[in-house]
Each structure stands twice: as structure tokens, then as C-alpha cells.
Amino acid sequence: MFIILLRLTKDNGHMAEHHFPAHKAWLTQGFEEGVFDLAGRLTDVGGAILARNTTRADIEARIAKDPFVVYGVAQPEILEMSPSVASDAMTHLIPEDAR
Secondary structure (H helix, E strand, O other): OEEEEEEEOOOOHHHHHHHHHHHHHHHHHHHHOOOEEEEEEEOOOEEEEEEOOOOHHHHHHHHHOOHHHHOOOEEEEEEEOOOOOOOHHHHHHOOHHHO
């Protein structure tokens, strides 16, 4: 599982609104392909995405195609996580071998 932080850049963060429709289409594709589970805004910082069912190499390639990243609106940080404990509502996020 991956947590992707998209931090708005000082130089181009003001362009987020302009590139948002393309960024949203990119997000939609990730959801449709079963890679993204959750995405949202981080107040005054940028955004975050929860991803799974993918490899590190794939997520790096996918993030490189995000219009926010392509146009320098946001700088990505990819954190890899191995979930082992979850609430009842989130147990589907824990791999079978970790339960």
C-alpha cells in the first residue's frame, strides 16, 4: 500500500486550479483501474492519495503522469506502508497474509 503526498510547490502551486480538471481525470482513471482507494485535499498543503494493488515502480510511473506533477504544481512524496491493524470498516485494506 502506498500513501502519496502531493505538496503544492511555491513556484507553481497557484496553477492548481488551472490544472485541476486534468488532475481529476487522472485520479478517476486510477480509481477505475482499482489502484486508488482514497484521495483528498490536505488543507493548505496539497493532497494525498491512498493506493494499493500496485508495485512501487508502477506507482512511480503513474504519479509521473499526474498533470500536477508534470506541470510542477505539486511535488510528490511516496510512502510505502504495510498495514497490519485496521478498524472493522477498513479490514479489506489489510493483506490476507498480514491478518
